Each structure stands twice: as C-alpha cells, then as structure tokens.
Amino acid sequence: MIEDKNQERTPLSHLGEFALIEHLTRNFKINHTSTLKGIGDDAAVLNFKDKKVVVSTDLLVESVHFDLSYMPLKHLGYKAVVVNLSDVYAMNATPTQITVSIAVSNRFPLEALEDLYAGIETAANIYNIDLIGGDTTSSNTGLLISITAIGEVDEEKIVYRNSAKPNDLLVVTGDLGGAYMGLQVLEREKEVYKVNPNSQPDLEPYTYIVERQLKPEARRDIIKLMAELNVTPTSMIDISDGLSSEIIHICKQSHVGCDLYEEKIPLDPVVISACEEFKIDSTTVALNGGEDYELLFTISQEDYPKIKANPNFTVIGFMKEEEAGMHLVTRAESKIPLKAQGWKNFND
Amino acid sequence: MIEDKNQERTPLSHLGEFALIEHLTRNFKINHTSTLKGIGDDAAVLNFKDKKVVVSTDLLVESVHFDLSYMPLKHLGYKAVVVNLSDVYAMNATPTQITVSIAVSNRFPLEALEDLYAGIETAANIYNIDLIGGDTTSSNTGLLISITAIGEVDEEKIVYRNSAKPNDLLVVTGDLGGAYMGLQVLEREKEVYKVNPNSQPDLEPYTYIVERQLKPEARRDIIKLMAELNVTPTSMIDISDGLSSEIIHICKQSHVGCDLYEEKIPLDPVVISACEEFKIDSTTVALNGGEDYELLFTISQEDYPKIKANPNFTVIGFMKEEEAGMHLVTRAESKIPLKAQGWKNFND
Numbered sequence: 088m089i090e091d092k093n094q095e096r097t098p099l100s101h102l103g104e105f106a107l108i109e110h111l112t113r114n115f116k117i118n119h120t121s122t123l124k125g126i127g128d129d130a131a132v133l134n135f136k137d138k139k140v141v142v143s144t145d146l147l148v149e150s151v152h153f154d155l156s157y158m159p160l161k162h163l164g165y166k167a168v169v170v171n172l173s174d175v176y177a178m179n180a181t182p183t184q185i186t187v188s189i190a191v192s193n194r195f196p197l198e199a200l201e202d203l204y205a206g207i208e209t210a211a212n213i214y215n216i217d218l219i220g221g222d223t224t225s226s227n228t229g230l231l232i233s234i235t236a237i238g239e240v241d242e243e244k245i246v247y248r249n250s251a252k253p254n255d256l257l258v259v260t261g262d263l264g265g266a267y268m269g270l271q272v273l274e275r276e277k278e279v280y281k282v283n284p285n286s287q288p289d290l291e292p293y294t295y296i297v298e299r300q301l302k303p304e305a306r307r308d309i310i311k312l313m314a315e316l317n318v319t320p321t322s323m324i325d326i327s328d329g330l331s332s333e334i335i336h337i338c339k340q341s342h343v344g345c346d347l348y349e350e351k352i353p354l355d356p357v358v359i360s361a362c363e364e365f366k367i368d369s370t371t372v373a374l375n376g377g378e379d380y381e382l383l384f385t386i387s388q389e390d391y392p393k394i395k396a397n398p399n400f401t402v403i404g405f406m407k408e409e410e411a412g413m414h415l416v417t418r419a420e421s422k423i424p425l426k427a428q429g430w431k432n433f434n435d
Numbered sequence: 436m437i438e439d440k441n442q443e444r445t446p447l448s449h450l451g452e453f454a455l456i457e458h459l460t461r462n463f464k465i466n467h468t469s470t471l472k473g474i475g476d477d478a479a480v481l482n483f484k485d486k487k488v489v490v491s492t493d494l495l496v497e498s499v500h501f502d503l504s505y506m507p508l509k510h511l512g513y514k515a516v517v518v519n520l521s522d523v524y525a526m527n528a529t530p531t532q533i534t535v536s537i538a539v540s541n542r543f544p545l546e547a548l549e550d551l552y553a554g555i556e557t558a559a560n561i562y563n564i565d566l567i568g569g570d571t572t573s574s575n576t577g578l579l580i581s582i583t584a585i586g587e588v589d590e591e592k593i594v595y596r597n598s599a600k601p602n603d604l605l606v607v608t609g610d611l612g613g614a615y616m617g618l619q620v621l622e623r624e625k626e627v628y629k630v631n632p633n634s635q636p637d638l639e640p641y642t643y644i645v646e647r648q649l650k651p652e653a654r655r656d657i658i659k660l661m662a663e664l665n666v667t668p669t670s671m672i673d674i675s676d677g678l679s680s681e682i683i684h685i686c687k688q689s690h691v692g693c694d695l696y697e698e699k700i701p702l703d704p705v706v707i708s709a710c711e712e713f714k715i716d717s718t719t720v721a722l723n724g725g726e727d728y729e730l731l732f733t734i735s736q737e738d739y740p741k742i743k744a745n746p747n748f749t750v751i752g753f754m755k756e757e758e759a760g761m762h763l764v765t766r767a768e769s770k771i772p773l774k775a776q777g778w779k780n781f782n783d
Contacts, residue, residue: 103775123487127688128596129525129673130491130586139471140488143478146536146570146581177477188494188581222494222581231574233536233581235492238478248476325477340475427451 096196099225108223110197111204115211115218119183121239122217131219133184138239141182143174149229157273160199162301163232164206170327171236172214173305173380177325178247180240181310184219185211188233190226203232214307244319246384251322251341255385257404258320258394260309262353263330264369267376268361269293269300295357303380309399316393320384331374332427333383334404335413341385344411347404347425350418374415374425444544447573456571458545459552463559463566467531469587470565479567481532486587489530491522497577505621508547510649511580512554518675519584520562521653521728525673526595528588529658532567533559536581538574551580562655592667594732599670599689603733605752606668606742608657610701611678612717615724616709617641617648643705651728657747664741668732679722680775681731682752683761689733692759695752695773698766722763722773 102110108126117125124132133140147153147167155163168185175182187207191200211218216236276288290297306325313320322341324333330352338345352373362369385406386394394400404416413425450458456474465473472480481488495501495515503511516533523530535555539548559566564584624636638645653673661668670689672681678700686693700721710717733754734742742748752764761773 123590124595129522129671130489130528130584132526132588132593133488133490134590135483135488137484140481140483141478142481142532142534142568142583142585144534144536144568144570144581144583146538146572146579148538148572148574150575151538151573174477178480180478184490186490186492186583188492190494190496190499190579220490220492222492224494224496225499226496226579227498228576231494231538231579233492233494233570235490235534235583236478237490240480242471242482245480247472323477 096198099191099193099195099197099200102197104223108221111200111223112218114208117217118215119217121183122219125217125219131184131186133219133237135239139242139245141175141178141180141238141240142235143171144233144235145171145174147232149231154277155230156277158301160202161206161209164203165210166301166303167232167234168207168210168214168216169303169305170380171234172216172307173325173327175236175238176305176307176310177323177382178238178240179244179310179320179323180238182214182216182236182238184217184237186220186235187218188222190224190231192226192228192230195230214305246320246323248322248324248337249340251337251343251385251406252387253343253406253408255321255387255406256391256402257334257345257347257383257385257406258400259326259330259353259381259383259403260306260399261379261381262355262358263326263379263381264358264362264372264376265296265299265355266303266378267372268358268365269296269298271365272297272361273300293357293361295355296361300378303378305380306382309382312399318386318390318393320386323382323384326379326381326383327377329375329377330383331425334425335427337383337385338413342409344407344409345404345413345425346407346416347414348416351401351403353401444546447539447541447543447545447548450545452571456569459548459571460566462556465565466563467565469531470567473565473567479532479534481567481585483587487590487593489523489526489528489586489588490583491519492581492583493519493522495580497579502625503578504625506649508550509554509557512551513558513650515580515582516555516558516562516564517651517653518728519582520564520655521673521675523584523586524653524655524658525671525730526586526588527592527658527668527671528586530562530564530584530586532565532585534568534583535566536570538572538579540574540576540578543578562653594668594671596670596672596685597688599685599691599733599754600735601691601754601756603669603735603754604739604750605682605693605695605731605733605754606748607674607678607701607729607731607751608654608747609727609729610703610706611674611727611729612706612710612720612724613644613647613703614651614726615720616706616713617644617646619713620645620709621648641705641709643703644709648726651726653728654730657730660747666734666738666741668734671730671732674727674729674731675725677723677725678731679773683773683775685731685733686761690757692755692757693752693761693773694755694764695762696764699749699751701749
C-alpha cells in the first residue's frame with residue numbers, strides 16, 4: 088500500500104524533525120487533568136496526586152512484528168497503542184498517557200506517517216489517552232515504533248502476576264487463537280498475490296480472525312466489568328505471547344502449579360474451521376499463537392458466583408501447589424507438562 | 436570491536452526473550468522508594484506521592500546516531516541513558532527511573548549486549564536511577580535503543596521553555612562544540628584506519644573532545660548548584676541539537692527575542708585548536724554542532740549576582756521583546772539572524 092504510485096508523496100526530507108513532529112501531532116488533544124504539560128518541552132509533566140503510576144513499554148519492528156504488505160499503516164498505529172494499553176489494563180490500572188517514538192526510513196512519504204498517526208490518534212481517542220511526547224528519527228531500513236504507556240491506579244487495586252494462590256480458579260476473557268489464525272490467512276493471501284497479482288482474495292469468511300490480527304482491542308471493558316462485579320483478581324496478565332507462556336509466568340512468579348483443561352479453552356468457530364483448513368491443532372494455536380490481548384487472571388473460589396453467568400469469562404483450570412507442576416489436562420484426560428513455545432524472535 | 440574474532444560469542448538465539456532480559460538486568464538494583472515494582476510484571480508501578488512526574492523519551496539508531504566502529508558498546512549504553520537524563524534535568528527535575536528497549540540483529544553476540552547493559556548499569560548507578568522495564572527484540576539490521584526517563588519534581592520548581600522574559604540573561608553551562616569536534620576526530624581516524632589498518636592513532640591531544648562525544652555527562656551538578664545558590668531559571672532547555680536551535684526553541688515558545696554575543700560563547704582550548712586544524716569556524720560548531728548536553732537557561736537580572744563569580748556559568752546574551760528578533764552579535768559587532776541548522780537526519 089505504501090508503494091502505491093498514484094498517491095501524492097511528500098519526502099520526509101522536506102520537513103525538519105521538529106516540523107515533522109508538530110505536523111503529525113497537530114490534531115491530538117490533551118484530555119486528562121493529570122497531563123500538566125504534553126509535547127513541546129524537554130519532558131512532559133504529569134500529576135497523579137495520590138494515585139500510583141503504572142509504566143509499560145513495547146517495541147514493534149517492521150518484518151519482525153508486522154508486515155506492511157498486508158498491515159495498513161493506520162491499523163498498525165492503532166495496534167501499536169492498543170498492545171501497550173493492554174499491559175496497563177493487566178495491572179488493573181487505567182491508561183492515561185503515551186509517548187510514541189518512531190524510526191523511519193526515507194522510503195516512507197509523509198502521507199504514510201500521517202496514516203500511522205491517524206491510527207494512533209484513533210486509539211488515543213477511543214481509549215481516552217493523551218499523547219505527551221516522543222521522538223522521530225530516521226532509520227536505514229524499515230519502520231520501528233516504540234511506545235511507552237503510563238497509567239494510574241489506586242494502590243489497593245493493583246493486581247500483580249505473583250499473587251495467585253493454590254485452589255484459585257484460572258479465568259480467561261474472550262477467545263483465543265484468532266490473531267494467530269488471522270496471520271496465517273494473511274500470509275497465505277500474500278503468497279497467492281505474489282504468484283498472481285490479479286487474484287481477488289475473498290477474506291470475508293475470515294473477517295473475525297483477520298480483524299483479531301490487524302485491529303486488536305485491549306480489554307478495558309473487562310476492567311470496568313470486574314469493578315462493577317466487585318471481583319478483584321488474585322493475579323493477572325495479558326495474553327501477548329500465548330496462553331501457555333502467560334500461565335507459566337503466573338505460576339512461576341506466584342510459586343504455584345496449575346491444571347489447565349484443554350476442553351475448556353474458548354475458541355471461536357472461525358478459529359476452529361481455519362485450524363481445520365490449515366491442518367493445525369487448535370489447542371496448539373491457543374496455547375502458543377499469541378497476540379490475542381485477552382486477560383488471563385486468577386480469582387479465589389468464593390468469587391466464582393460473581394462471574395459464572397458472564398459470557399466474557401471462561402474458567403479454564405485451577406491453581407495447585409507448586410510441587411504439583413503445570414499441566415494441560417487433555418480431552419483424553421492425560422496430563423502433559425505445559426511448555427512456553429511462545430514468540431522466540433531471535434531464532435532464524 | 437564487536438567483530439573481534441577472538442572473544443567468546445554466544446548467539447542470542449541460545450536464549451529466549453525472557454531469559455535474555457533476565458540475564459541482562461540481573462545486576463540492577465532498585466534504590467528508589469518510589470519504585471514499588473520494577474521489571475517482571477506487565478508494567479512497573481511507581482509512587483510519587485505529592486511530587487509531579489516528568490517523562491522524556493529518546494530513540495538512538497545505529498549509523499544515524501552512533502557508529503559502532505568507534506563507539507564502544509559500554510559507552511553507548513552510558514550515553515543513551517545520560518542523554519535522556521539530561522532532558523529531565525532540563526525541567527529542573529530529578530530523574531528516578533528509566534525503561535530501556537532495544538532492537539538488535541543476530542550479528543550481535545550476547546557478550547555485546549552485556550557490554551551495552553554494563554554501560555547502562557554504570558550510568559544508572561552514578562545517576563541513581565532504577566531500571567524498571569523495557570523490551571528486547573530482534574531487528575533485521577543494526578542496533579536501536581529506545582529509553583524513557585521518568586523523574587520527579589515539586590510543582591513550583593518546574594522550569595519550562597516558554598517562560599523567558601525580555602531583559603532576562605541568557606546563560607549556558609560548561610563549554611560548547613566539544614562533542615561535535617570529537618566526532619570529527621573519530622571520523623578522521625576511521626578513514627585513516629580504513630586505508631591503513633596498522634596505523635596507530637594518537638588521540639591523546641583530543642582526549643577532552645573525544646570524551647565529550649563518547650561519554651557525555653548530564654548536568655546533575657548544575658541542578659544541585661542552582662538550588663544551593665537559590666537561583667530558579669525563568670526558562671531552561673538542554674543542548675542536544677546545538678546552541679542556535681535551543682535558543683530559538685526558548686524564544687519561540689516564550690515569545691521573546693534575543694541577542695547572543697559571539698565573543699561570549701564558551702569554547703575549550705582543545706575545541707579551538709581542533710577547529711583550526713579542521714578549518715571549521717568555532718562559532719558555527721558551537722551554534723550547530725549539538726550533543727553537548729549542557730544546560731541553557733534564562734535568569735532574571737536580579738539573580739545575576741548569585742551566579743556571576745561561578746565558573747560553571749557563562750552569560751552569553753540577553754532576551755529582548757519578540758519583535759526585536761533573534762540575533763547573533765558577531766565579534767565585528769554586526770548582527771546576523773539566528774538560524775537552526777541543527778540535526779536534520781531525514782536529509783540524505
């Protein structure tokens with residue numbers, strides 16, 4: 088898309104660094120009273136009063152984390168913000184500000200960066216976040232985006248990863264594996280396009296999973312819902328690397344074991360049919376696919392009545408003593424040790 | 436240096452992402468009571484009580500901002516932290532935490548990243564900063580470092596860029612142009628080395644300026660000194676892009692003009708002699724060289740007696756009404772409009 092020869096292209100070298108930042112951020116509004124000073128000084132200034140401050144940061148690299156041949160830049164900007172916010176929600180906190188830094192090669196025209204920032208702005212508006220700073224620089228190759236998200240929370244509401252207890256229930260929101268299967272569909276279409284640029288892909292049957300990959304949402308609604316239900320998880324993490332990897336994080340940091348029930352893992356029908364089509368095991372996809380940005384948490388059993396009727400939540404297992412280990416209980420009722428097969432991007 | 440075939444090299448692919456972060460950050464200590472939770476959860480948690488929070492972020496890209504053929508990785512780690520802290524000091528604030536994200540290609544062995552983190556750790560220890568988070572990922576080409584620095588300050592002590600007044604004095608710390616001339620020396624030696632790899636460079640006469648380039652310091656001492664002298668600047672900025680560019684920032688944001696006196700610009704004798712050797716005008720270097728990480732600030736005239744005897748400070752001009760414009764008053768007493776020639780890294 089950024090190679091489209093028909094659009095107007097303004098080389099980045101036509102603008103200086105400061106003019107570029109000013110141009111890209113000119114529409115952003117400051118909404119939070121905690122933002123005393125946003126973009127435009129050596130640093131932003133924030134005022135959280137008696138709230139605690141939550142900070143999370145992520146780096147997204149072209150052709151490692153995204154492929155611009157099927158990821159529209161506006162979606163990329165949106166997703167880059169959302170994946171950071173997801174980490175803040177996973178602390179049971181409310182994100183309030185972001186900084187956005189980009190390194191970009193001269194092959195990108197200004198209009199491409201405008202698309203990227205349009206996506207960032209959309210996410211900032213929807214999630215009510217102030218853009219308070221950043222850095223814009225050139226790179227020798229592709230595009231790199233570094234975002235730091237800042238949030239606020241009352242100290243007694245913070246939920247860490249290290250506080251799960253034996254007998255707690257393991258709960259996940261939404262359904263899993265969609266983002267990974269969406270990626271498989273997009274990769275396949277890319278290969279078809281390479282062979283026959285006139286092919287007309289029909290992505291309609293895959294809309295749900297393609298959207299899970301290209302335009303994920305952070306589960307702000309769940310944080311609000313749990314507050315309304317008066318449920319405070321005993322531990323929580325967001326699912327960025329795959330269910331297996333995240334369960335292991337909670338278990339190791341909380342010094343507990345876990346039984347995860349394969350038959351309980353929530354899968355959308357589109358994920359199941361795509362798995363059949365691609366001849367991939369759907370449990371493997373849910374365990375190791377990643378990028379679902381759902382929340383995984385534990386609750387004490389006495390909170391179970393508060394969530395049991397709610398379609399947002401699925402109880403997928405329970406925590407055990409550390410010595411019991413971490414296991415997947417299969418549909419055939421055999422027990423397999425859980426392994427983190429998640430994202431290993433340093434392998435060739 | 437990282438191409439040295441004699442050292443032990445551990446491919447990054449031998450470690451997973453989490454093992455790599457754990458390994459690189461294993462020696463870092465948490466010192467601040469404001470750091471409730473550092474590395475190891477979805478986000479760090481900070482507690483600033485009634486202090487205001489200052490946030491600044493920078494992105495450093497290989498072969499745009501640094502050249503590993505003469506920049507040792509340990510120095511690079513140190514410098515990457517210091518340039519961020521400099522922005523926090525420029526708000527008259529105290530830096531307390533950093534996040535460090537890196538994107539790195541497989542050509543870097545683990546030992547190279549250990550060197551980088553050794554430099555980050557040294558800076559964190561010297562400046563008393565907690566490392567609270569970050570992200571580590573692969574890149575297809577070189578090395579990229581993204582750092583966010585967080586600091587704290589009492590609201591009444593914050594110094595912005597937009598509050599200089601006509602008749603205020605314009606003051607700079609230290610001396611200027613050293614980092615740029617150090618870079619020229621290093622670039623020259625690199626060319627000599629390419630032609631004759633057996634040449635023995637004698638960098639000794641250039642020690643001061645090479646160190647200004649490779650291992651700059653942030654002016655924490657100045658923030659402390661000004662508090663002791665009971666001087667609160669009316670505006671302040673750090674010099675990262677060059678004196679000219681920074682003066683223009685203050686003037687434009689404060690809606691004031693300025694007369695800058697060429698003869699007052701502080702230059703070290705090593706800078707002057709290097710400028711003669713390289714046949715570069717020393718004023719041009721001070722105005723546009725950048726990377727000096729000195730502080731530039733304005734004070735009301737009544738504060739002048741508090742700083743006048745102090746060798747850390749040089750009064751280089753004074754602020755005027757906006758309509759008077761921004762000028763360099765040359766040694767020949769002619770007036771030249773100030774222009775920002777600073778760093779334009781999007782030009783080919």
